[in-house]
Amino acid sequence: MNTTAPRTMSRTWKAHTTYRECSVVTGTATYTVTMTRTATGFTATVDGQPVDVLAAARTLSGADRLTVTAEVLDTPPTIGKGRACELHRIMGKVGLSHAQHYAFAAAALGEWSPLLSLADLTEGEARTVWAHLSTLYPAARAFAA
Numbered sequence: 001m002n003t004t005a006p007r008t009m010s011r012t013w014k015a016h017t018t019y020r021e022c023s024v025v026t027g028t029a030t031y032t033v034t035m036t037r038t039a040t041g042f043t044a045t046v047d048g049q050p051v052d053v054l055a056a057a058r059t060l061s062g063a064d065r066l067t068v069t070a071e072v073l074d075t076p077p078t079i080g081k082g083r084a085c086e087l088h089r090i091m092g093k094v095g096l097s098h099a100q101h102y103a104f105a106a107a108a109l110g111e112w113s114p115l116l117s118l119a120d121l122t123e124g125e126a127r128t129v130w131a132h133l134s135t136l137y138p139a140a141r142a143f144a145a
Contacts, residue, residue, distance in 0.1 A: 008074075011072075012071070084117065084118035
């Protein structure tokens with residue numbers, strides 16, 4: 001349904017590192033590395049302590065194995081139930097049955113299967129559905145409040 005993937009705002013890894021000298025294992029360590037996107041750039045921590053982003057990147061690139069343990073995504077806001085209800089109302093007034101609303105919206109967005117809810121549309125997706133509806137059913141413009 002979403003045409004763009006949500007951005008990752010924060011990601012945490014377990015970085016498993018093996019230390020060697022002359023091909024002999026001298027030690028192992030596991031670090032917890034978190035990179036976070038902020039309004040001004042990126043911040044990083046290693047084992048809960050703030051570090052320079054490049055130092056965190058070196059810890060990650062030097063690891064033998066990385067495991068993502070947490071991730072926070074920035075999901076775009078949706079139009080919600082109120083606007084979805086209005087879109088349903090207009091679709092009904094132009095003659096689309098309730099069952100057709102989801103398939104119509106999916107077709108407008110280029111999806112292969114019907115959507116589960118119009119309330120989950122982003123603003124951009126809702127505008128795309130509206131443009132498709134008002135092009136195919138010009139009377140829809142008259143029903144818009």
